[in-house]
Amino acid sequence: MKVLVAGAGIGGLCLAQGLVRAGIDVRVFEREPAADSRYQGFRIGLDGPGIAALRECLPPRLHPLLEAVTGPLAGARRLVDRQLNELRHLSATVDGTAADRHVLRQLLLAGLGDRVEFGRAVTGYRERADGRAEARLADGGSAVGDLLVGADGVGSAVRRQLLPGAEVVDVPGNALLGRTPLTERLAALVPGSGTLVHGSGLNLLVGRMEFRRPPRLAAAELAPEVELPDAESYLRWVAMLPEPLGPEPGEWAQVRDRLLGLLDGWHPDLVELVRQSDTGNSSPLTIRYAEPVSHWGTGPVTLLGDAIHAMPPSAGQGANTAFRDAALLCRSLAAVHRGEAELTDAVEDYELQMLDRGFAAVAMGLDRLSEFTPAR
Ligand SMILES: Cc1cc2nc3c(=O)[nH]c(=O)nc-3n(C[C@H](O)[C@H](O)[C@H](O)COP(=O)(O)OP(=O)(O)OC[C@H]3O[C@@H](n4cnc5c(N)ncnc54)[C@H](O)[C@@H]3O)c2cc1C
Known part of the structure; x- marks a missing residue:
């Protein structure tokens, strides 16, 4: 099985780490020319399930480093x-x-080497007659995989094609x-x-x-x-x-x-x-958030993290949810890789759980946003 990931943000990289750990072939395409070309370091708070999902995807040899470069949130x-x-x-x-997002992202790149291709934006995709996905790249290139995962953040090009009616709202x-x-x-x-x-x-x-x-x-x-x-x-x-x-x-x-x-x-x-x-x-x-969407018919293209359920930072859940998406999708795909499940069933199962959890977190973030927003 070959998995293509659009976006080397923290969600896409967490997924890539988990897939490598499961022995699955993965290629990640990132729009930015290099890992540090845009400053992205702000603090994110991770809860128990979020950090557990991250540890599940990261190889155990990196767990002590993860512990050392994070801090208490108590x-x-x-x-x-x-x-x-x-x-x-x-x-x-x-x-x-x-955790600091920039440090975490650098840590998540560890060992992925040339599986992550910088300066290669995904512009869209085509579902091929053989049921596989062909990702189209801005540089004119393309790549074919059994599954394309749009982990390309709130402005996701993959989501725009897969769910053209999905709305993202500016607060x-x-x-x-x-x-x-x-x-x-x-x-x-x-x-x-x-x-x-x-x-x-x-x-x-x-x-x-x-x-x-x-x-x-x-x-x-x-x-x-x-x-x-x-x-x-x-x-x-x-x-x-x-x-x-x-x-x-x-x-x-x-x-x-x-x-x-x-x-x-x-x-x-x-x-x-x-x-x-x-x-x-x-x-x-x-500050942006995604309006809820219903499940679409499962195919060779899916979504993860902010690409599908972007939420206001007041939720304190965007990264936690992206890591939980990544761990869940890894588990589903590992079962396919071992011959224990069909790809479409495994991806559908992931999508249903991911949508429920992701949009519950968006709703919580919107509820809490009023605490933060001053009266006009
Ligand atoms: C101020 C602030 C505070 C926050 N605090 C918290 C917190 O306390 N707890 C928490 O859990 N979450 C928090 N979040 C949310 C969290 O940062 C995001 O939810 C998380 O980064 C989403 O990860 P992602 O990988 O889905 O998307 P992103 O991190 O946005 O990554 C998307 C990646 O895709 C790339 N990309 C975009 N378009 C393309 C394309 N066409 N082709 C290829 N690559 C592309 C981008 O360059 C980027 O690298 C906070 C966010 C903000 C702004």
Whole structure:
């Protein structure tokens, strides 16, 4: 069996790792020219099922490195006012794992070698008469596999062809994604798993990414064949405003200064959080989510992760769900590979479970989005 994957994001790479582990032939096509050509490092919170799915796909020799380059995500999420007075706790105690998306993606590339082809965008596909899928590539090339998996994120070209009626909605308002180096002073802003600041007309959600060990050094010691970036611990924050900050987003320094102009009367540590934000690693953020879709007739093309069930970050589930999709699809395809199941049945079984779980998470994210969104 040969599997083609569109997209080397964290979902597509997790799937590729699991397939290699199961002895299945896989090729991954990624639009970006290189693994680090676009900065993608923000903190993601992984829960028990998400991290278990990731470990199920990753080879066991990389598990100690995964543990070393993630961090704790524990305690309650608290709601505070702009002077940091605690208003209430927002959720039960969390016991999860904080991961940096960029570091995780580099780790997920380990050992995949030339199975991942960068600079090769998938533009669409053709279902062949023999029941296989032919992926079409922007460079004029093509590839044939028994299954094409669209793991190409929220703007998925594969989804656009497979489900032309599926809708992705932009959430109105303006979100800014900031990253600020972790200092002793700023660490106190997040004593638990997250802090949500309700200001007037502006909310700030702050989370902590504290690597257990510096990723590059940990890789050198625990898995020298893996190259991880030099990344330092940081606070990740999302500012939510009811309206765009200005006509054009512009450079981060300008955006940051406009945001600082709105922080009159805010606690000095919150002002410092924004002031110290890292210009290279902070940016405006468009929040999007997918409208639910019904199951389509199973064929040689399927979808995984944000390509099918994109959700607002308030769900805290996008990556968790993508990893669970990947592990589930691997299990289904491994059964086919062992001769215990038919491909179409296995993929249909995956799709039904994936759709249920994915769109339940989208709905949860939309429910929670109102907590984060300031009133207009
Ligand atoms: C600020 C923020 C915070 C978040 N926090 C959390 C959290 O706490 N917990 C959590 O679980 N999730 C979180 N998420 C969500 C999570 O990051 C995403 O759900 C996850 O990255 C989805 O993975 P994916 O592989 O499906 O898609 P992506 O990560 O988007 O990867 C898609 C890949 O496909 C490539 N691609 C696109 N088009 C093509 C094409 N035509 N051909 C080939 N390649 C293509 C892209 O370049 C990319 O590499 C957060 C998201 C944001 C923005």
